[in-house]
Amino acid sequence: GIQVEQSPPDLILQEGANSTLRCNFSDSVNNLQWFHQNPWGQLINLFYIPSGTKQNGRLSATTVATERYSLLYISSSQTTDSGVYFCAGPYGGATNKLIFGTGTLLAVQP
Amino acid sequence: GAGVSQSPSNKVTEKGKDVELRCDPISGHTALYWYRQSLGQGLEFLIYFQGNSAPDKSGLPSDRFSAERTGGSVSTLTIQRTQQEDSAVYLCASSLSKVEAFFGQGTRLTVV
Numbered sequence A: 001g002i003q004v005e006q007s008p009p010d011l012i013l014q015e016g017a018n019s020t021l022r023c024n025f026s027d028s029v030n031n032l033q034w035f036h037q038n039p040w041g042q043l044i045n046l047f048y049i050p051s052g053t054k055q056n057g058r059l060s061a062t063t064v065a066t067e068r069y070s071l072l073y074i075s076s077s078q079t080t081d082s083g084v085y086f087c088a089g090p091y092g093g094a095t096n097k098l099i100f101g102t103g104t105l106l107a108v109q110p
Numbered sequence B: 001g002a003g004v005s006q007s008p009s010n011k012v013t014e015k016g017k018d019v020e021l022r023c024d025p026i027s028g029h030t031a032l033y034w035y036r037q038s039l040g041q042g043l044e045f046l047i048y049f050q051g052n053s054a055p056d057k058s059g060l061p062s063d064r065f066s067a068e069r070t071g072g073s074v075s076t077l078t079i080q081r082t083q084q085e086d087s088a089v090y091l092c093a094s095s096l097s098k099v100e101a102f103f104g105q106g107t108r109l110t111v112v
Helices: none
Strands: A004-007 A010-014 A019-025 A033-037 A043-048 A052-056 A059-064 A069-074 A083-092 A095-100 A104-109 B005-007 B010-013 B019-024 B031-037 B044-050 B065-069 B075-079 B088-095 B101-103 B107-111
Touching: A004 A083, A010 A019, A019 A083, A019 A104, A043 A052, A043 A059, A043 B101, A069 A083, A095 B031, A095 B044, B005 B088, B010 B019, B019 B088, B019 B107, B031 B075, B044 B065, B044 B075, B075 B088
Parallel strands: A010 A104, B010 B107
Antiparallel strands: A004 A019, A019 A069, A033 A043, A033 A083, A052 A059, A059 A069, A083 A095, A083 A104, B005 B019, B019 B075, B031 B044, B031 B088, B065 B075, B088 B101, B088 B107
16 A cells, blocks of 8 residues: 655744645555644645645645655745644555545744 | 534543544545544544445554444444553544545543
């Protein structure tokens, strides 16, 4: 089954700065999601992005399935962007369970 | 329902007791997942249900853990003879087959 690696593990930004988070997969995926876990522990869906590019306000994501990676862009960061960002993809084979990366802990300082 | 619902939100139990955690998936979703998240850690896969197929139980950490999904809808995760290391947030998610998954708010389990 696939393995998922995220980088960087930690990131500190000043409010207003931009950032790029990366997710690498050990094998090709046809189903990739980005989540934001807020300080209360709730997992919020950001993007479902098997391939291509999507944008939602200050956030955008790009998945290059053939090269087995996905990027999450955060522009003009705000303190409310703080939390942990996870990417996840299907394990593959006979099971479609989602495998999560270890996450990127983002702290946006005012 | 409008979203994935989990109950209870918080559960404090004594070591050695059994607990049941409930997950109500989004109506019509055929896939259901359980994960566990210990403090400051990532998401640990526990079990996956897909339609009428046999569940993928490969993530259950011991035989004290079991889960069932009745009628293809509500799921219950049962932990028998709880131990302190079982303390964590237990998260449930549901999806249509092989597409976007949505999570509930989780159940915070504390074993004292």
